Amino acid sequence: MPIRLLAIDDEELIINLLKDFFAGSREYEVDTAINGEIGLYKIRNKTYDIVITDLNMPGGIDGIEVVRAVKDFNPEIEVIIMTAYGTIETAVEVMKLGAFDFILKPLDFSQIMLVIQKCYQQLSYKRDNKELRELNIKLRELSDEKEKFLMITSHELRTPTNAIVGLASYLYEKISQSSDFEYKKEFQTLLSACDKLVDIVENMYDLSLAKKSRFRLKKRPFNIDDLERDLTMSSKLFLLNRTLDFRYDNELKGEVFRGDFNRIRQAAEALLQNAVKFTQDGGSIKISINKERIDTEDYLTIDVSDTGIGIAKERLGKIFDYFYEIQDSSLHHSSKTEFMGGGIGIGLSLVHEIVKQHGGKIQVRSEINSGSSFKILLPYIERRCKEET
Numbered sequence: 001m002p003i004r005l006l007a008i009d010d011e012e013l014i015i016n017l018l019k020d021f022f023a024g025s026r027e028y029e030v031d032t033a034i035n036g037e038i039g040l041y042k043i044r045n046k047t048y049d050i051v052i053t054d055l056n057m058p059g060g061i062d063g064i065e066v067v068r069a070v071k072d073f074n075p076e077i078e079v080i081i082m083t084a085y086g087t088i089e090t091a092v093e094v095m096k097l098g099a100f101d102f103i104l105k106p107l108d109f110s111q112i113m114l115v116i117q118k119c120y121q122q123l124s125y126k127r128d129n130k131e132l133r134e135l136n137i138k139l140r141e142l143s144d145e146k147e148k149f150l151m152i153t154s155h156e157l158r159t160p161t162n163a164i165v166g167l168a169s170y171l172y173e174k175i176s177q178s179s180d181f182e183y184k185k186e187f188q189t190l191l192s193a194c195d196k197l198v199d200i201v202e203n204m205y206d207l208s209l210a211k212k213s214r215f216r217l218k219k220r221p222f223n224i225d226d227l228e229r230d231l232t233m234s235s236k237l238f239l240l241n242r243t244l245d246f247r248y249d250n251e252l253k254g255e256v257f258r259g260d261f262n263r264i265r266q267a268a269e270a271l272l273q274n275a276v277k278f279t280q281d282g283g284s285i286k287i288s289i290n291k292e293r294i295d296t297e298d299y300l301t302i303d304v305s306d307t308g309i310g311i312a313k314e315r316l317g318k319i320f321d322y323f324y325e326i327q328d329s330s331l332h333h334s335s336k337t338e339f340m341g342g343g344i345g346i347g348l349s350l351v352h353e354i355v356k357q358h359g360g361k362i363q364v365r366s367e368i369n370s371g372s373s374f375k376i377l378l379p380y381i382e383r384r385c386k387e388e389t
Helices: 012-022 038-044 063-073 085-096 109-177 184-211 223-239 261-277 347-357
Strands: 002-010 027-032 050-055 078-083 101-104 219-225 244-248 255-260 286-294 299-306 360-368 373-377
Touching: 002 109, 012 027, 012 063, 012 109, 027 038, 038 050, 038 063, 050 063, 050 109, 063 085, 063 223, 078 085, 078 109, 085 101, 101 109, 109 184, 109 244, 219 223, 223 244, 223 261, 223 286, 255 261, 261 286, 261 299, 261 347, 261 373, 347 360, 347 373
Parallel strands: 002 027, 002 050, 050 078, 078 101, 244 286
Antiparallel strands: 219 255, 286 299, 299 373, 360 373
């Protein structure tokens, strides 16, 4: 699109010179006005990028009034002043009203081109920044809507979910106590489905608390052997219907760490479950617990590595975004442990929030078809965090 110019001057010679100078150019589209009144009329009814106006024009509207009116009408239009040597000080004052620059008369067309090019660069920069600001506003609005949806949905689902689970458990107990086991298998399937639903709703609820800064840690000293015990039990459940080699390496036997035990276990289990879902049968998974010193600071490290399908480099920056799925959503199927079993894209987001609230960080290494490694690093030194004592 060409740069749209409007030249305003009471001297026909000047506006004709400007019009002839840009004639035939594909980069510039020039319009003219013989006085300020006609110029302002055109500005209100047409679209221009740059206005070039004489400072001193007879009649009611001079260059100063043009600048004021243009900036009131559309601040994005840039204004360049044409002036004689004797009125440079006035031109400088007009720039304080919003004019971009001034050009001296008699006109030097090399100077005109230089000022117009600088002016258009400034205009383009401002427009790009405006578009970027508008995009950021839209992204924030989308993020707020997503968080609102997460909070409301998780809150509204908790009550009916608890009612369904409670009723299903009660009926299962009744059936188990009777001699009629015809529907027992069906109720086991129902309870398994309820289990999945509870996990989803509780994770959504936890994540909504984190996003609204209502996430509270219950930090207590705990033995790392207890974490090994619980993760070993979880691995047995996750691997029930899979043929995967599982190894556990705890280099911190008997050591004590202060943190929210349940949240740390929850994060490690989510990484373990993720590894199970994205590792083919015949593959291997390893959990390593260790201590690592980084820049004079000690960290408890929980490394969950696998030989699975890996993650493409271009997706690594998105994996902790909530509602983001690694696999193609069109191939989605819900399962906690089946290969390529899906979720709703909040597991890794919750891991990230738990680690962040502990003042820690997550390191990820992954290559397509070469597996992944997620390493949680939690500082031994106390840091400011959301804590409930």
